[in-house]
Amino acid sequence: MGLFRRKHAVLPGFGPSLGYTIFYLSVVVLIPLSALFFKTATLSWDQFVTAVAAPRVLASYRVTFGSALVAAAVNGVFGVLVAWVLVRYRFPGKKLIDALVDLPFALPTAVAGITLASIYSANGWLGSRLEPLGIKVAFTPVGIMVAMIFIGLPFVVRTVQPVLEELDQEIEEAASCLGASRWQTFYRVLFPTMLPAILTGFALAFARAVGEYGSIIFIAGNMPMESEITPLLIITKLEQYDYAGATAIATVMLLVSFLLLLSINMLQKWSRRFADN
Amino acid sequence: MSIDIVGISKNFGSFTALDQVSLTVPSGELVALLGPSGSGKTSLLRIIAGLETPDSGHILFNGEEATARQVQERKVGFVFQHYALFRHMTVYDNIAFGLTVKPKKTRPSKLDIRDKVFNLLKLIQLEQLADRYPAQLSGGQRQRVALARALAVEPQVLLLDEPFGALDAKVRLELRRWLRRLHDEIHVTSVFVTHDQEEALEVADRIVVMNQGRIEQQGTPSEVYDHPATPFVFDFLGNVNLFQGRVHEGKARVAGLELATPEHAAARNAPAVGYVRSHDIEIERDALDVSALEAEVRYVLSVGPLVRVNLALTDGHGIEVDLARDVADRLSLSVGERVYARPRKVRVFTEDYQI
Numbered sequence: 035m036g037l038f039r040r041k042h043a044v045l046p047g048f049g050p051s052l053g054y055t056i057f058y059l060s061v062v063v064l065i066p067l068s069a070l071f072f073k074t075a076t077l078s079w080d081q082f083v084t085a086v087a088a089p090r091v092l093a094s095y096r097v098t099f100g101s102a103l104v105a106a107a108v109n110g111v112f113g114v115l116v117a118w119v120l121v122r123y124r125f126p127g128k129k130l131i132d133a134l135v136d137l138p139f140a141l142p143t144a145v146a147g148i149t150l151a152s153i154y155s156a157n158g159w160l161g162s163r164l165e166p167l168g169i170k171v172a173f174t175p176v177g178i179m180v181a182m183i184f185i186g187l188p189f190v191v192r193t194v195q196p197v198l199e200e201l202d203q204e205i206e207e208a209a210s211c212l213g214a215s216r217w218q219t220f221y222r223v224l225f226p227t228m229l230p231a232i233l234t235g236f237a238l239a240f241a242r243a244v245g246e247y248g249s250i251i252f253i254a255g256n257m258p259m260e261s262e263i264t265p266l267l268i269i270t271k272l273e274q275y276d277y278a279g280a281t282a283i284a285t286v287m288l289l290v291s292f293l294l295l296l297s298i299n300m301l302q303k304w305s306r307r308f309a310d311n
Numbered sequence: 312m313s314i315d316i317v318g319i320s321k322n323f324g325s326f327t328a329l330d331q332v333s334l335t336v337p338s339g340e341l342v343a344l345l346g347p348s349g350s351g352k353t354s355l356l357r358i359i360a361g362l363e364t365p366d367s368g369h370i371l372f373n374g375e376e377a378t379a380r381q382v383q384e385r386k387v388g389f390v391f392q393h394y395a396l397f398r399h400m401t402v403y404d405n406i407a408f409g410l411t412v413k414p415k416k417t418r419p420s421k422l423d424i425r426d427k428v429f430n431l432l433k434l435i436q437l438e439q440l441a442d443r444y445p446a447q448l449s450g451g452q453r454q455r456v457a458l459a460r461a462l463a464v465e466p467q468v469l470l471l472d473e474p475f476g477a478l479d480a481k482v483r484l485e486l487r488r489w490l491r492r493l494h495d496e497i498h499v500t501s502v503f504v505t506h507d508q509e510e511a512l513e514v515a516d517r518i519v520v521m522n523q524g525r526i527e528q529q530g531t532p533s534e535v536y537d538h539p540a541t542p543f544v545f546d547f548l549g550n551v552n553l554f555q556g557r558v559h560e561g562k563a564r565v566a567g568l569e570l571a572t573p574e575h576a577a578a579r580n581a582p583a584v585g586y587v588r589s590h591d592i593e594i595e596r597d598a599l600d601v602s603a604l605e606a607e608v609r610y611v612l613s614v615g616p617l618v619r620v621n622l623a624l625t626d627g628h629g630i631e632v633d634l635a636r637d638v639a640d641r642l643s644l645s646v647g648e649r650v651y652a653r654p655r656k657v658r659v660f661t662e663d664y665q666i
Contacts, residue, residue, distance in 0.1 A: 209397075
C-alpha cells in the first residue's frame with residue numbers, strides 16, 4: 035500500500051482519476067505503440083537490421099533528425115524573440131500578431147507545404163529573389179528546415195510567453211542597482227529563468243518537426259539519400275505492402291525520438307533545479 | 312554620503328506623485344519616509360535610486376549633481392518589499408552577484424568574493440544556508456539575503472522600499488530591530504519607506520511624513536510624534552479623537568471645554584478642531600471640575616496590554632480612549648455606565664490651517 039499512500043487532498047478521487055488516466059493512456063497511446071513493436075517483432079533480427087540500417091534509411095534519419103534539430107534551434111532563438119516582443123512592448127496590431135503565431139497550428143499541413151513550396155520555388159515570390167544569390171530552398175534539405183521551422187514556431191512562443199509575463203520587473207531593477215549592464219541582466223538573470231520554458235518549447239518543436247509529414251513532402255523534393263525524410267520512407271514501404279519494414283523504421287524513429295526527448299527533459303529538470311523544493 | 316533632493320516633481324498621467332519635494336538626508340543617517348499609500352514615498356525612493364526619472368528637480372549625491380546618472384553608476388543598494396531575489400541562484404550566488412558583474416579590472420578575485428560573501432552571511436546569520444535557493448527560505452531569511460546582496464557592493468546609500476511589509480508581525484519586529492543595530496554598526500546613509508508609523512518611530516533617526524506628493528513634516532521621531540505640525544501628521548501617527556469647536560483671540564472652545572491657545576491669538580471666531588490622542592484621555596467616575604466631559608460607555612475591548620473604551624458624549628459624538636490595563640481594572644467599567652472623560656492634551660488646529 036505504501037506505493038499509493040498519499041496526502042489528504044482537497045479534491046477526492048485519486049483512485050478513479052489515476053485509473054482513468056492509465057486506461058486512457060493505454061487506449062490512446064500505449065496500445066497503438068505496442069502494436070508497432072509486435073508487428074516489428076515478426077521480423078528476424080537480420081531482416082530488422084537490413085530494414086532499418088539500409089543506406090537510404092540511414093540517410094533519411096540524418097535528414098529528419100538533423101533538420102528537426104536545426105529547426106527547433108532556430109525556433110528556440112526566434113520564438114523567444116517573438117515572445118519577448120509580444121510581452122514587453124505595446125504596439126498597434128499586437129493582438130493580431132499574437133493570433134498569427136497560432137496559425138501554423140491550425141493550417142492543414144498540406145496547405146502549408148504547398149504554399150511554402152510555391153513561394154520558395156525557383157519562380158516563386160521569394161525563391162526567385164533568393165535564386166540569384168545562389169540560395170536554393172525548395173526541393174532541397176533547406177526547404178525541409180523551412181517547413182519544420184514554420185510548423186514549430188508556436189511551441190516556443192507559447193511556452194516562453196507566460197514565463198516572461200510572470201517575470202517581475204523588480205528582478206531586473208535589482209540587477210541594475212547591483213551594477214549589472216543590460217546584457218549581464220539578460221544572460222545572468224533573465225535567460226536562466228526562461229531556460230526551462232525555452233527547453234520545453236524546443237523539445238515540443240523538435241518532436242513536432244520529427245513527426246511532420248504533410249507540409250514537408252511538398253517542399254522537400256524527396257530525393258533519396260538527400261532530401262528524403264523518414265516518415266516518407268515509411269509511407270513508401272506501406273505502399274509496397276512492406277508493413278513489417280515500415281513498422282521497423284517507425285520503431286527506430288520512436289526510440290530515437292524518445293531518447294532525445296528524455297534527455298531534453300532531464301536537461302530541463304536540471305535547468306529548473308531551483309524550483310524543485 | 313549625503314543626499315539632497317531639490318524640487319522634485321513627478322506625474323504619472325494626471326496623477327501627481329510628487330509635487331516640488333525638497334529634502335536633505337544627512338550622511339550616515341537612517342531616515343524613514345512615512346505616509347499612506349499614494350503619498351509619493353515610493354516614487355521618491357525610486358527617483359533617488361534612478362529607477363524612475365523625475366519630471367523636474369535635481370538629486371545631488373554628496374553635493375554633486377546625480378539626476379542624470381544611470382542606475383548602475385549610482386552605487387545605491389536597493390531592497391524591495393518582495394525581496395526580488397534571483398530564484399535560479401543560491402543564496403551565495405545572489406549575494407555575490409553584484410561583485411561578479413563588475414568589469415574585469417575592478418572585480419575582486421574569486422577568493423576575495425568568497426570571503427566577502429561569507430562575512431555578509433555571518434552578518435545576516437545565515438552562514439549554513441549558503442547553498443539554498445530562495446524558494447527554500449522563509450520570508451524573513453529572504454529579506455536578510457536581499458539586504459546582504461545590496462550591501463555586498465558597498466553602496467553609498469541604502470534604500471529600502473517597505474522592507475518588512477510582506478513579513479508577519481513577529482518577524483517584522485525582530486528584523487526592524489536588527490536593521491537598527493546593523494545601521495548602528497555600518498552607518499551607511501539609509502532611506503526606508505514605510506506606512507507603519509510604529510516602525511518609523513522605532514527605527515529611524517529622522518522621520519519624513521509625506522501626504523499627497525508633499526512633505527508634511529520632518530524631524531526626529533519625538534518631534535514628529537510630540538509636536539505634529541499639521542492635522543494630517545497628528546491623525547497619521549496614532550489614534551486620534553476629533554472635537555469640533557471655535558477659536559477666538561487665543562481662546563478655544565471645543566466640545567464644551569475652554570482652552571488657552573496662544574498660537575491662534577489672531578483668530579476671530581474661527582472654526583477649529585481639537586485633536587486628542589486616545590491615550591491622552593482619562594476616565595473618571597465623578598466630575599471633579601468642568602474640564603471633564605460627561606459620557607456613556609458604549610463598549611469595552613481588551614487589546615493586549617490596552618483596554619479600548621468607546622464613549623458616547625452627551626451630544627452623541629463618539630470618542631475612543633485607550634487605558635492601561637491596570638487603570639481599566641481599577642475602574643472596571645461596564646457598558647451603559649455614566650462616566651467623565653478628561654482630555655489631558657488637546658491640540659487645536661483651525662480648519663483653514665495651512666503649512
